[in-house]
Amino acid sequence: xxxxxxxxxxxxxxxxxxxxxxxxxxxxxxxxxxxxxxxxxxxxxxxxxxxxxxxxxxxxxxxxxxxxxxxxxxxxxxxxxxxxxxxxxxxxxxxxxxxxxxxxxxxxxxxxxxxxxxxxxxxxxxxxxxxxxxxxxxxxxxxxxxxxxxxxxxxxxxxxxxxxxxxxxxxxxxxxxxxxxxxxxxxxxxxxxxxxxxxxxxxxxxxxxxxxxxxxxxxxxxxxxxxxxxxxxxxxxxxxxxxxxxxxxxxxxxxxxxxxxxxxxxxxxxxxxxxxxxxxxxxxxxxxxxxxxxxxxxxxxxxxxxxxxxxxxxxxxxxxxxxxxxxxxxxxxxxxxxxxxxxxxxxxxxxxxxxxxxxxxxxxxxxxxxxxxxxxxxxxxxxxxxxxxxxxxxxxxxxxxxxxxxxxxxxxxxxxxxxxxxxxxxxxxxxxxxxxxxxxxxxxxxxxxxxxxxxxxxxxxxxxxxxxxxxxxxxxxxxxxxxxxxxxxxxxxxxxxxxxxxxxxxxxxxxxx
Amino acid sequence: xxxxxxxxxxxxxxxxxxxxxxxxxxxxxxxxxxxxxxxxxxxxxxxxxxxxxxxxxxxxxxxxxxxxxxxxxxxxxxxxxxxxxxxxxxxxxxxxxxxxxxxxxxxxxxxxxxxxxxxxxxxxxxxxxxxxxxxxxxxxxxxxxxxxxxxxxxxxxxxxxxxxxxxxxxxxxxxxxxxxxxxxxxxxxxxxxxxxxxxxxxxxxxxxxxxxxxxxxxxxxxxxxxxxxxxxxxxxxxxxxxxxxxxxxxxxxxxxxxxxxxxxxxxxxxxxxxxxxxxxxxxxxxxxxxxxxxxx
Numbered sequence: 001x002x003x004x005x006x007x008x009x010x011x012x013x014x015x016x017x018x019x020x021x022x023x024x025x026x027x028x029x030x031x032x033x034x035x036x037x038x039x040x041x042x043x044x045x046x047x048x049x050x051x052x053x054x055x056x057x058x059x060x061x062x063x064x065x066x067x068x069x070x071x072x073x074x075x076x077x078x079x080x081x082x083x084x085x086x087x088x089x090x091x092x093x094x095x096x097x098x099x100x101x102x103x104x105x106x107x108x109x110x111x112x113x114x115x116x117x118x119x120x121x122x123x124x125x126x127x128x129x130x131x132x133x134x135x136x137x138x139x140x141x142x143x144x145x146x147x148x149x150x151x152x153x154x155x156x157x158x159x160x161x162x163x164x165x166x167x168x169x170x171x172x173x174x175x176x177x178x179x180x181x182x183x184x185x186x187x188x189x190x191x192x193x194x195x196x197x198x199x200x201x202x203x204x205x206x207x208x209x210x211x212x213x214x215x216x217x218x219x220x221x222x223x224x225x226x227x228x229x230x231x232x233x234x235x236x237x238x239x240x241x242x243x244x245x246x247x248x249x250x251x252x253x254x255x256x257x258x259x260x261x262x263x264x265x266x267x268x269x270x271x272x273x274x275x276x277x278x279x280x281x282x283x284x285x286x287x288x289x290x291x292x293x294x295x296x297x298x299x300x301x302x303x304x305x306x307x308x309x310x311x312x313x314x315x316x317x318x319x320x321x322x323x324x325x326x327x328x329x330x331x332x333x334x335x336x337x338x339x340x341x342x343x344x345x346x347x348x349x350x351x352x353x354x355x356x357x358x359x360x361x362x363x364x365x366x367x368x369x370x371x372x373x374x375x376x377x378x379x380x381x382x383x384x385x386x387x388x389x390x391x392x393x394x395x396x397x398x399x400x401x402x403x404x405x406x407x408x409x410x411x412x413x414x415x416x417x418x419x420x421x422x423x424x425x426x427x428x429x430x431x432x433x434x435x436x437x438x439x440x441x442x443x444x445x446x447x448x449x450x451x452x453x454x455x456x457x458x459x460x461x462x463x464x465x466x467x468x469x470x471x472x473x474x475x476x477x478x479x480x481x482x483x484x485x486x487x488x489x490x491x492x493x494x495x496x497x498x499x500x501x502x503x504x505x506x507x508x509x510x511x512x513x
Numbered sequence: 514x515x516x517x518x519x520x521x522x523x524x525x526x527x528x529x530x531x532x533x534x535x536x537x538x539x540x541x542x543x544x545x546x547x548x549x550x551x552x553x554x555x556x557x558x559x560x561x562x563x564x565x566x567x568x569x570x571x572x573x574x575x576x577x578x579x580x581x582x583x584x585x586x587x588x589x590x591x592x593x594x595x596x597x598x599x600x601x602x603x604x605x606x607x608x609x610x611x612x613x614x615x616x617x618x619x620x621x622x623x624x625x626x627x628x629x630x631x632x633x634x635x636x637x638x639x640x641x642x643x644x645x646x647x648x649x650x651x652x653x654x655x656x657x658x659x660x661x662x663x664x665x666x667x668x669x670x671x672x673x674x675x676x677x678x679x680x681x682x683x684x685x686x687x688x689x690x691x692x693x694x695x696x697x698x699x700x701x702x703x704x705x706x707x708x709x710x711x712x713x714x715x716x717x718x719x720x721x722x723x724x725x726x727x728x729x730x731x732x733x734x735x736x737x738x739x740x741x742x743x744x745x746x747x748x749x750x751x752x753x754x755x756x757x758x759x760x761x762x763x764x765x766x767x768x769x770x771x772x773x774x775x776x777x778x779x780x781x782x783x784x785x786x787x788x789x790x791x792x793x794x795x796x797x798x799x800x801x802x803x804x805x806x807x808x809x
Contacts, residue, residue: 166746252738253535417534480534480571 004380005434007415007506013493015121015142020503025405025437028501029357033159038202048162049175049211050230051073055089056205059228064094065120066164070203071194072102072126073169073181073330077240080169080207080490082109083232089113094513095120099163101152101193101351102396105129107239114139116226123161125149126396127386127495135494136392138510146386147509149329149357150362150402151500153196158358160502166193166201169197169223169235173208176306177226181331181348182341184210186235189340191220195350198225209235211506220348246311248286248331257413258284260465261442262291262370267463268409268456270368273296275303276456277323278364278403281311281332284413288371289313300434307354310346315339318346320383327363329354329399355402357500364399364406375443376428379437380472381450383412384428385498389421390485391429391511393495396496402500404437409456416443421484422477423471424448431485431506432497441470448473518797519543519577520732520748521741522705523666526551527560527580538566539738540745544681545579548592557588561595564617565645568599579603579639585614590621597625602637608646609640612657631806636730636733639705643667656703664697664775665734668759669709681709681717684725694729706730712737722747749801758798761791 003009003021020028050056062068068088070081081100084297086109090095094117100107101124108130113119123145127135135144140230147155155161168191172183178398179190186209198204198221205228206221241263249255261284267269277292279285296303303323306314310328312335318326325345331337339346353363364370376396383404388394404410414423423443440455441448449457449471460467470477491510499505525532527548546567552560567580580600582589589606596604597663615638622636638660642648648671657662668686671681677685690706697704708723709718722744725733733744735765748757760778765788768776775783776783785793 250739252539255739256538444535476572 003503003505005380005431005505007431008505009507010493013143013184013496016145017497020497021406022410022434022499022505025434025499028499028503029497029504031158031502032162034057034300035159035162035200037395038233042227044285048177048227050228050231052458053083053232053243056228056230058101058376059089060165061180061202062088062093062165063097066093067097067099067162067167069099069163069197070101071168071191071197072100072104073191073193074186074189074236074241075102075188076104077186077236077238077446078104078106078169078273079234079236080167081107084167084207085110085113085118086493089116089118094118094479095122096355096378097123097367099123099152099161102126102162102398103128103131104240106236107131113141114141120212120510123147124150127393128395129320131391136399136508136511138492140494143493143507145498146397146495147498148355148500149193149351149399150357150364150400151502153350153352153356154358154500155502156196156200157352157356161277162202163197165205166194166197167205167207168197168204168226171209171235172210172212172216173206173229174212174214174216174223174227175229176214176223177204177222177229178214178216178223179208179226180216181205181220182211182337186210186241187337189337190328190348192329192348192350192354192387195221196352203227205230207232207235208287209233213359226268242331242337243244243333246281246286248290248313248504251283252501253415256444257415258287259291260447261288261411263463263465264411264442264447264460265292265369265409267459269368269459270409271301273301275301276305276307276368277370278371278407280307281309285371285373286311286313288413289317292349293317293320293322303364305366307367308403310336310340312336315343315346316376318343318458327354333462355399355406355500357402357405362402362406367403367407369402369409369411370407371413372381372404372433374423375418375439376423377412377438377470378412378425378428378435379474381429381438382442383429383433383435383438384430385432387430387508389418389429389484389487391489391509393508397432397497401433401437401505403435405500410437411442412437412438412440413442416445416473416477417467417481420481422474424477425484426474429489430497430508434505441473445472445476514651519703520795520797521735521744522732523735523738523741524581524593524708525552527564527713528552530563533563533567534571535738536567537571537576538740540737541576541735541741542732542745544573544576544577545581545605546601547581549583555716557583561592565595565599568596568601577602578606581605581607581641584608585617589618591615593625597636597792598629600633600636603639603662604636605641607641608644608647609642609654610644611650612653615640615654615657615661619660622660637662639663639665640695641665641667642689642784643670645671648692649685649690651696652699655700655702661702663705665705666693666707669710680781681711681714681721683721690728690730691726697731698729702796703731704729706733708734708736709740709779710736712739715716715743719747743748750798754794758791758794761788762795774802
């Protein structure tokens, strides 16, 4: 069947069962699934601490076919998912369903465990490195579910995703299970993606390489949600966990795009007292944040909040009084980790408050402007951030669809040509974020406004921005690089791209090789 | 951008397809596709092909296209043979040492252009002055041929050749700057200051650009696209400049109407050089439109 943006979606798939097609960004009705709440008890004087994963697995009632979960705050330095899954293999567990909030190159050992039958399925918001390639080649027995940051807490809250054991990597924990993320050799800052696991999983295990004296306060996740604490040698490689510093690009093309994106925000009329903002940590995004900061300083504007993945630049804006607070669901660099521990206006939040569409109000809905990237964007403004122009998985849905839906002004920034491929195409290979939630595309050769937003277009024209139609940008790109060849989409379904409301916005089909 | 209103001249390596493709995006008034210093001798052929391809296919917007040739004693003739059919707006001759160099270049250009369609605009010439000899002969070079449109200072080579220590403050090139500005002004040419080589020092660039502007240069060279905006902004007339120029022109018209040979503003006489300066400011302001219009 075809969904609301014309994507062919199978009625059901192995593992995921019946699929609900995407109906529109704000159309999917909330669903609930029957589930008994977990039984919990921790008698006074009881011991939660285990000195090894071996001891822990001897105690856990974990069975083959269970669902286990992990967060990705340790990013490409994470050793926890690998060590837990290896221990599960050693204990003879099979057919595990893995919910890992983000998958990186470091998770490559999972491929062998899939082949061995230890891992049966994967839900994740991002796929990078060898696991991404393995998914594209159809190594997993069931299609991988790619969810958004807001979609996961929705699925946990409504019972759709039922986690038996959550293994929460904890850069610091005490014997009672109080956890923080901003201390220790494996400090990663916010633990926001693990908060839903702590709330809803049957058993919550803190995995730590930094057992500190009780009480550890204030906790990110408190002891009343944590059932076991296991001490391990190391959570992973600190070099892969956070970058020392996130640097603003020096690439003149990216800087030009960033300056235009900041001008779009200025021209939109949203840059005023109480302004709220989110941007990524890559390429043009940080540079755009710097230009926005300069505008705010010049016009003496005090913003409300900045949201999302937090970097040193956002911390700097908070400290200069440009925002009243930071809402941090993920900390990208050392400075943001440090700030989270010391600045009371730098607030740790969970993914539910961040972006769950089926809550009583998530923060993305209060964003004035968000700046997002794209690997492709089509003439209907649908954005692909999951597959490359060759159809191979190499990216993340992450908070892209969530923030695009919530923000008043959604700006997509992209080089019109990437590796000699036009970024604007007739139809994106994989739709991740629906065009109805995207307002503007900013490239180095002009700015295109979604026709649904005529008022914004008039404002940008008045502000003398180089406004073009999106098909004009496509022609420009093709004039330079030629029209891209069509990618064959006839392979078996290897991944489902779930929209934040639980409907399926697109599928990824396998590629050979 | 038409001659006499050009503020910035951006060098782009001729052997870098990505940078050739994006060279026109940064608001530079002249984009110089470089075949000389940025290209190793073994890559000259390939770079020539790339530059010709870029001239034919890349949209440089309103920037004038220019190619920095190799010197006359190396590959300039071969460069021109490939380039003339691709029709850059200008060529920049490096190591211009005497008027004969300009004449030799023009001779090659005329021969090659005679093989092309006649309705095409002749390719303009800019001379890069980057040697003590070139500076010694600068007045004769400036006067050498009507196709010469601009003198461009190459400070790094010049300083090295006179044995000066190159500094950010630029005291060692003060004489070269002033002589070049004077020669250009004397013969109605544009004058472009040398590049400011530290692309990470925005404040240093601004100070260097203000110095060049105040000395009388009509524009400045840029080695990095990020420098273009600073140069354009500082070489663009301010609102006050435009008001002043408007008053000058109105006073001249009024004087003409009244049959008086002499116009004055606020008691000061408006003579021919002042009138020319005012006209250039108005031309530039008209080209740029309200708000400067760079890179849009």
